[in-house]
Amino acid sequence: MLLTLQCCGQDTDGLYEAMEKAVARSEGSWSGSTNSRSAVEKAIESQTKSEDWEIDRRLLKTGERIASGSCGDLYRGVYLGQDVAVKVLRSEHLNDTLEDEFVQEVAILREVQHRNVVRFIGASTKSPHLCIVTEYMPGGSLYDYLHKNHNVLKLSQLLRFAIDICKGMEYLHQSNIIHRDLKTANLLMDTHNVVKVADFGVARFQNKGGVMTAETGTYRWMAPEVINHQLYDQKADVFSFAIVLWELVTAKVPYDSMTPLQAALGVRQGLRPDLPENAHPKLIDLMQRCWDAVSDNRPSFSEIKLELEVLLQEVQEPSGAVNGN
Template identity: 75%
Template sequence: MDFVEEVGESSSPARSYGSFGGGGNDVIKNDVYNRLIENGNEEAISNPDFLEQLDAHFHRLPLSYGLDINMDRVEDVLLHQKLLSRAKDPENQPVFFIRFLESVCNRDDDFDGEQVSSVPRVSLPHNSVNNGVQSLNDRNSGGDFETCSKLEDLNLDVRRNSNDINRRDSAEDFTRRQDTLHTPIHEIIFSTADKPKLLSQLSALLSDVGLNIREAHVFSTIDGYSLDVFVVDGWHSEDTEGLYDLMHKAIAGSEGTWSGSSRIQTIADKAIASPKKQEDWEIDWRLLKMGEKIAAGSCGDLYRGIYLGEDVAIKVLRSEHLNNSLEVEFAQEVAILREVRHENIVSFIGACTKLPHLCIITEYMPRGSLYEYLHKNHRELKLPQLLKYAIDVCKGMEYLHEKNVIHRDLKTANLLMDTSNVVKVADFGVARFQNNGGVMTAETGTYRWMAPEVINHQPYDQKADVFSFAIVLWELVTAKIPYDTMTPLQAALGVRQGLRPELPKNAHPKLIEIMQKCWEALPINRPPFSEIRIELEELIQQVKDTRDEANGC
């Protein structure tokens, strides 16, 4: 559960009621309405409640939604209305709509994308949105809806490696090359109940069916729904019939709940078996004294509190947000925290596992996170302090890996400091035990710190944590947020293509060397934390010796 703005991963930007609706969207709404009337749209002309419904639609969504509308293609607004309306039925979720946009032709000389104008006009009859299913006649008929054209946040060029193209002059090779150079582009729009990590779930779904995300825009409504628009390539044909069928099968086979609906039941029976008896860590809610709220997350809140006279941190899950995936995360976090105890791991005190009071109690860390220390206070660390913090993290992570635990969300927001400035690894909500020789494939973590194999949904192991540590080390050296000129998803797609943070110019050469080894593309080339710790300890000793010599000691 993430509590830091822009550090956590969510399907949509953080909600702010001040940013929804308002005068900006009123102006855009009126422009949309007037354009629909000018275009002779039958629904806009004949429905006496149309303007009121349009007003409600715009006031559900953030101002950024209105700013993305192409006024030459305002009928897309009606499509979005219908998708959001269908998504209210939990049995339909997720509702989705697919259409072919265009073919991108890569020229033979430089393979830059040259767009071929082949965008069909696609209709969506009033009753045709049905959990992504339309009749074949409806899908192929001409009509009102055209492509969204201003979703350019990611806009990643698809380039082909010219070395892979056989340039022989035979007709067979020429035909094969022509097929390779023409890439069909499709748009897929999802609507469902909004929830934490929905963007990861949708991205994984598209990846699992072999699609590559070229553009993405995601919006949350004020009443808890999402509207997520993806422009993708990877489907071999302009025809969408097979893609609809493939998407239905992928959704049916995907894990977890799409509706985000709550399940009211006791969580204790889902906790992993442990030699330690439950009564040793189960805490009576009535013995907790709740203090000030420290932070708020998408599905819970973090409080300072008191338990048996001791300052504690209490992470409370809201029962109304509970679903299968959150149950698993809660049970896994409790199970892992019960098994680990180290000076560089936040100490587990206990948990309440009976509804309506689901919470995890850990030691209170009064100096907050490294993220706050670095970025909110704009602090640049001196080398000895930087190395001390980095060694603390290494010690904690080395211990976890010895215990066969993968953290999967290592970042400065999850590294906390106590009164003695000891850094401790915290937040095990997505951590997992790893069986001997086992690997994982689920995309989990936070994009700016995520390893490329995790982004690509490839098998990964503990070396994914090492990659995340490289980004943490870069943060400690630079006091900057990684990829701060990009959105989180842009950063993730860049890392997948080999992007790394710019190397700091004034950093110690040894730190640069460690960073580069830790963020190697191939996990096997990354060192284990035991080796990283030794190198950092040797470096801090060199720094100390140099300082002593300078002081004449």
């Protein structure tokens, strides 16, 4: 998930090689870890008292593994009587970079509370048993819903999903948080099909200044300015949302005939997914504005949400109907 290349120059063989290696490292990987108990505890406890959210591992029961990555595993579990998801980090993969990501992820999760953001329950910073515990989302990810279960969405359901995503992302952006890895695999559903933004392994607070890491996220959803090592801001998340919206409309994997590297190189040169046939023209217009190469031309999530809410009201109220629902 975290792609950091050493070279920042032109299209050279070295760049291609580095990108290939980065893709190989990142596909399906987890972000967030640590290699020192004291470093993690000191970093997080400098912001808050750890006992407010520190998990008592004796009370945490882990069950089946529901996902696996290169640096850790995700389990279903029970904590204090409630179903939870437990992200367990493997001690043999811990290093300084993963330590920083773990600290950042916990710091961000502690600060966010919204209906459309996965709820943080606690974390264990006691090395080597490092984990993050969040609410369990029984509906699974939008990626699986679309691509493994092969669900084709009706327009009204598609719009509700998209509005949920916008509400979560609007809240994060208003909280000065940039997600940096918005994709259908990181959008989870509860029992009522409410979509929530999840996985803050590479998310960052944006109000602290400094330069954001280049090529952070997942290539198929990544904005061109991120791929190109240019300065970027929260509008990079809007580009990623455009690809998510395209997925919701088409029920296809973006650039499915390409490798992640080929897709990234194509996006650098202006490539975008083929516009879907028979889609609502307002959705096509919206996704084109959201994936504009010039980030300042992209709308904000507040603007996108309003447009989608108006469109949902239109499709729920056929012309001539007295009561639109």
